[in-house]
Amino acid sequence: MPTQQQLNTMLSLQSAMNRKVDPDWIAAAYPYLRAVVVEAAEAIEHHGWKWWKKQELDLAQLQMEVIDIWHFILSEVLLRQKGDETAACVKLLADCGDISGGAIDFDNRPYSMAAMTLLDKLELLTALAAARRIEISVFASIMKDCDMSWDELFAQYVSKNVLNFFRQDHGYKDGSYQKVWHGKEDNEHLVEVMATLSATSETYPTELYQALKQRYPA
Secondary structure, eight states: OOOHHHHHHHHHHHHHHHHHHHHHHHHTTHHHHHHHHHHHHHHHHOOOTTTTTTOOHHHHHHHHHHHHHHHHHHHHHHHHHTOOHHHHHHHHHHHTTTOSEEEEEEEEEEEEEEGOOOHHHHHHHHHHTTTTTTOOHHHHHHHTTTTHHHHHHHHHHHHHHHHHHHHTTTTTTTTTOOSEEEEEEHHHHHHHHHHTOOOTTTTTTHHHHHHHHSSSSO
16 A cells, blocks of 8 residues: 555645646536546556457556546545645545455445456446545556556656646646657656656655756757
8 A cells, every 4th residue: 555655745746736727626626536537438448448359458558547547536535625635645544554355335236356357447447436436445456457556656646747747837738838849758758757767766756847847848
């Protein structure tokens, strides 16, 4: 499970990003779980589900969708706690510590994570989000199937959050942001920069942001 420090860091970053997008984001009460529905559906596409044609699972893209889903889960948890990061951390720590059973009830049916495929779990996550339910046990099981530990989730989450901040600071909202630099998308630059830094450093977010800034066209 994630550490308290990791959760505190992620909740702080997510709260800051939500304020960046809309200073009144708590009053606005955006439907963050609707975004989870859409991201989970995109994850299903990257997994491949069409039985009438050959498809291959794209693990890298799946992991990216898992990170995006986590952004919106954090936002929903924060929203339900009225933006109180400490209360949100307590709630998540409790939920993450209560996933050993690996089974939930939904729509009057029991679901055992051990008996489900990754595709089934993504479908269940979609249904739960549409029903406005957060089930960390389902999310954690999806993470595991995507070969992600909580440490890896933390590193990738922080990195994507920093990129989101970078985008907002450089015109993402008004359309002036350049997503492709020197022939590569910003996500590719992000991966390259991540490989040169330590995600355990206390200054990792700042170092990552500055490295992206150095690469971005003036």
